[in-house]
């Protein structure tokens with residue numbers, strides 16, 4: 001039976017612009033507004049927040065994709081074209097921050113498969129996820145500069161950390177786009193694959209992440225980024241405490257025993 005036919009719905013109420021299914025412990029969330037190139041309107045951003053805060057406990061990893069020819073055209077510009085006072089605009093940006101924090105610091109690793117345009121808020125969304133796989137059709141842009149607006153979905157923090165603030169400046173000041181290959185070399189993605197291979201690659205990576213212990217995945221999602229941002233002394237202390245908690249889990253004890261009793265896989269060269 002093909003994998004799609006075994007997918008089951010997930011019982012979370014979402015806007016029409018988002019579709020969610022699950023296959024075992026892996027959820028597949030699709031941006032499903034291809035007629036507007038998956039532009040992110042308020043309903044979609046709030047739907048993302050709902051999905052990631054209500055993710056059922058049996059979901060161990062999430063794959064995020066976009067339907068149609070592009071991953072996402074970013075912020076729905078029709079929603080910001082009208083007059084909005086500065087406070088409303090700031091609160092709107094904070095709403096995006098809340099939704100994307102729910103992704104970055106949620107309960108499950110999120111692997112995104114990118115293709116076509118990954119633009120503005122679409123790139124901010126991808127940057128809030130944990131692993132990015134780009135098909136060769138992917139390109140990146142930050143047209144906020146050209147539209148007379150600014151990043152508002154966490155890009156100044158997350159995209160700048162991924163690809164460097166100098167590249168973000170160039171993209172915003174000049175409208176430069178990066179190809180899939182340029183983005184990969186700059187650190188935007190961990191994997192670069194041929195067109196049509198993004199979803200299966202992301203699914204395979206999700207299966208690997210889902211097979212880790214829940215404690216290790218918690219440590220990687222919640223402790224590692226905080227340690228990375230902290231001063232070295234605090235980071236080392238947090239690391240030691242997180243390591244102690246992880247080692248105490250029953251699952252870790254079993255896995256270590258499996259290795260010592262020659263039942264676990266060795267770490268072998270993959271390519």
Ligand code: 1HE
Pocket residue numbers: 035036037039040069070072073074075076077078093096117119120121122142143144147149150151152153
């Ligand atoms: C949109 C949007 C959008 C498309 N908001 N409606 N983002 C941008 O500046 C990117 C703007 N979009 C584009 O440059 C192009 O649409 C694409 C290169 C992504 C795709 O081109 P194409 O030729 O396939 O599609 P299209 O004909 O341009 O668009 C199809 C429809 O989607 C059309 O609507 P229609 O009613 O005429 O059919 C477009 O108007 C609509 N559409 N993109 C609204 N973005 C938290 S701050 C984040 C700040 C940002 O993200 S700024 C970046 C905004």
